[in-house]
Every structure is written in C-alpha cells, then in structure tokens.
Amino acid sequence: MNKFKALMLTTAVVISITSCDNNENPEISNNQNAQLSLGGHISHKDCGYIDNNWPSNAELSTTRIINASETNFLVGQNANIASLFNINTVPLGFAIGNGTLNAISYGAGYIIFGESLYNYALDNGGRISVAMVQAHEVAHQLQFRNNIPSRNESTARASELEADAFAGFYIGHADGYNADWTTAAPAYTFSASLGDNNVNSPGHHGTAAQRRSAFRLGWLLRDNAYPGARSFDSSFFRYYDQYVLAGALRGETEFTRPEGISEDVHEYIMSKMDELHKISTGEISEEEFLNL
Template sequence: MINYLKLSLLIVISFFVTSCQQEEDLANLEKQNGLEQLSEKDFACVYSFVDNNWGPNAFRNNFIINQSHTNFIYAHNRRIASVFGISTVPLSFIHDNSGTTFNALSFGSGRIDFGEDIYRQAFAKGAIAPVAILAHEIGHQLQFRDNSIPTRRESTARAMELEADGYAGYYVRRPNGYNATWTQAGPAFAFAFDIGDFNTSSRGHHGTPRQRRSATRLGWYLGAYDLTPKSFDSNFFYYYNQYVLPGNLKLAKKKRTVKEAEMDAFIESKLDELVKLNTGELSADDFINLD
C-alpha cells in the first residue's frame, strides 16, 4: 500500500535501546487486559527498532494513548476473537515521535501491530473506526489460520482484502460484536477503508474504494446472521461473485440450506444497492448515508 511504500523509504537498519522504566506499568496493563498470550519477545517496552515495517525510532508496547483507550481497544480485541471463535490475537501498538505510524499490520505468525498515528486519526472519526481496522486485521488472522479461506483465489490480495473488509462489517453489526447502527458505522467504515489497506505484506491490489465499500456493506448485511468464519466466507463470495464479477462468474448453482435460502431472499433484496456501491452509482457520501 501507499503508506507502506512511504514508510519503507524511511527504514534505517539500526538498533538502540530505550528506557524501560515503564515496563512494570505495562506489565500490569497487560495482566489487566488478559494478554497472557503475548510472548516475551512481544512484551512491553523493550525495543526501539521494531522491524522493517516501521521507522528506526519506533517502539512497541501494549498501551495506546491512555488507560481508557487501552482498555477499550483490548476489550474489542478480545470480543472480535470471541465472535469469530478464535483465541485472542496478540495485539501491540507501535509508537514513533516522527508521525510515521499510519499503518496497521497483521502477521502470518499470528499477531497484529497497530500504529499510534492511524489509531488516533481513526478514533477522531468515531470510536468504531479503529475497531473496524482491528476487525479487518483479525479477518486476516482468520484467513491465516484456515488455509481454505478465502475460497475465492485471485492473483492479487484483493479477495483477501475485500473479505477482511467484509469481516469488519460483520463484526461491527453483530449484536454480540460492536452492535452499531449504520449511522454510527458508515463514517467509520468510510475512514477505515477508503484510505487504502493496512497490510504490510505488499501483495498488491486491495480492491478499489468502490469494491471495498460494497464488500464492507455486504459483510454488514451478513452480520444479520450468526455465521462461523467459514460459513461467512462461503456466503460472502457466493454473493460477491454474483454482483462484482459477473463476467467471471463460474459459480455452480449452490445447493442452499433453508437458513441460507432465507438469507438469499434478504441479500437479494439488497443486491441493487450492493451493485450500485460497486459501480459507483452510489458514491462515498451515499455509502455513509445508507441506513
């Protein structure tokens, strides 16, 4: 992504040690936040040079802005994992005084780094925005943990990215997730998914803003149903393939369960809107103002 490319220009291979005077505070925070799964390597304070994804002065810990923000985002980190039926994903924050942490990264090794800059700018658009970003990154963890998803395979990362947007839409709607209304969620999604992707892996295309809005909205609609990650995947692409890439549609007419037939009726009643989001007939502003 663009931000990542910018960041990569700033990389200096260096290492220096910062003070660890806050280590005890952070350890207490970690206990409060139930982050026992963090490895020692991930633990608090310790390093200045994080990795090549961040500037040379960046450092990682488990704290963002203040206790209230920290509790808020870690609570959602646990809840997102719970909604998707996986163990809590180790989450750290990356800080840097030079304003170079506008990114959030999900690693195949099973953890997430969330930059302070993107967190702050997202939160300014509403509390849902950083949660939507986190849910997108955890969506990638679902993909990493189950090699069979996404079931749609493309030569770029697009299908993975759009599905991650869909998982975020799903979580933000779920009654046991964020339980938001679209009025609350629309501006947050517009911020989170119009500014590009938040993935370091540079695997190419992540979908156009129109496709991302449409994918997020489809995930939101699927949030009306209680789905496993696998079932979400199969239904997400069942619909997505129908309206996003009709020319490439190779889908056999799937046998639908009774529950899915009910879902089909619901989603098909929304198909016109999803298509218009995807074609741009419904604009970014229209997206925010949906109900």
C-alpha cells in the same frame, strides 16, 4: 465529512491495514516484556516489525496506546471480536511513535496496531473506525488459521476485501459492535479511504468502491449467526464474485442459498444485490451510501 475529504486530498502518507505471513525467527527486541507477551515473535526477516514495517524510532508496547482509556477500548474490542469469531483472543501489541500509520496482522499469530493509525482513525470516524480496523486484522488471523480466502487472485485484493466483510459483519452484529447503519457509516468511510487503484500491484487491496461494497455486504449479513470462517468465506465469495462485482446471475430463476446462511438473511441479501453492485462500481456516491 468535509474535513475528512480535505485531509484525504492533502495527506502525503499511504495508510495500510494489512497482513504479514512470513514466519522467520524473531530478532531481539528492546522491549523484553512486550516480546514475552507476544510469544517472543517480534521481528521477521523479510516482513518485519520495527526495521521494515515500522519506523526505526517506534517502540513496542503491550500496555498502552495513546492513553489508558483508548488502550482499554482497543483491548476490549480485540477480545470481543475474537469471541464473536470463536477464537482465543489474539495477542495485541502497539507500535508507539510518529510515523506508525499502519496495523499489521502477522502469520505468527499476533497483531501490531500503530499509534499514528489509531489517532488518524479517531479523527476520521471515531472509535468505530478503530474497531473496524481491529476486526479487519483479526479477520486475517482467521484467514491464516483456516487457509482462506478460497478465491485466489494475483494481488492481495481477495484477502483484503474478505477481511473488510468480516469487519462489516462484526460492526453490525448484535454480539459485535452492534451498530445501525447511521452509526456504522463512518467506519465504511474510513475503510473506503484505504482503497487504491493500483490494480496490478501485488499489494492491491481493492478500490475504494470495492472496499465500500465488501464492508456493506458484511454489515448486511449481521443478522445471521456466525457460521464459521470457512462457511463465511464460501458465502462471501458466492455473493460477492457472482453478484456484487460481476453483476452476473441476475437471470437465474433459482439461486441456491449458501450453506450457513438463514433463509431470511439470504432473501434480504438478494434484495440488496443491485444496490451492492452499484456501490462496487461507484454508481452510488459516498453521500448516497451514507444515507442507505
């Protein structure tokens, strides 16, 4: 933990796990095999692969990231995430080279995961942090395909926090990563490290505390059967907007259980609302959070 804090204080780079839904025609790639594996979609005019989001020296690969063991892990996680969320496995490419501290989910239907980000995640939480990032990126694919999030904001926050919740759900679910909280906490730590305080920026992803609470809410939903993307979206914002962020509705004598959420899970979530609200405001410290 101390090593992690020191790294976050001294690093000069900005990490982004994000989405890109500009579907302009692809430019020609210097890696034809990778191009074919990703359906021919490699670059975009305004939100592009290599020339915009990646350093010019980065190379695209669909066969390796770091080494065979790590490649197999990420490919396996990608397939398992898609299975839990009832979609076909999302085509996955790897950006190889220095400065690839990013992961991008493209509206054209594929994901690029940077080698530098993979190494950084391994150093700060291990493989579960890698799995969290990949689940977050697959969640953006769910958003593209289902016209969600239903919550509209002037920044990217709603989309990013919901993707964090999808990721938390995957990390905790028995058919997902199946992590108890002690195991899941490093992924939370990594997720929170990607928060920002640029609340008026279009690219604002949510503060560290908000990302922490969104991931925790998703993890708390782990015992519920996956209800589908739109139902998950509706339930997430019903809980998150009105309870976690606003701390509202606490005086209600009756709260309608969201559709697709079991009665037992609903009661469990409601018992955690004060905790979740305090997480979102920063009243619960990082150390306290890890010991929940």
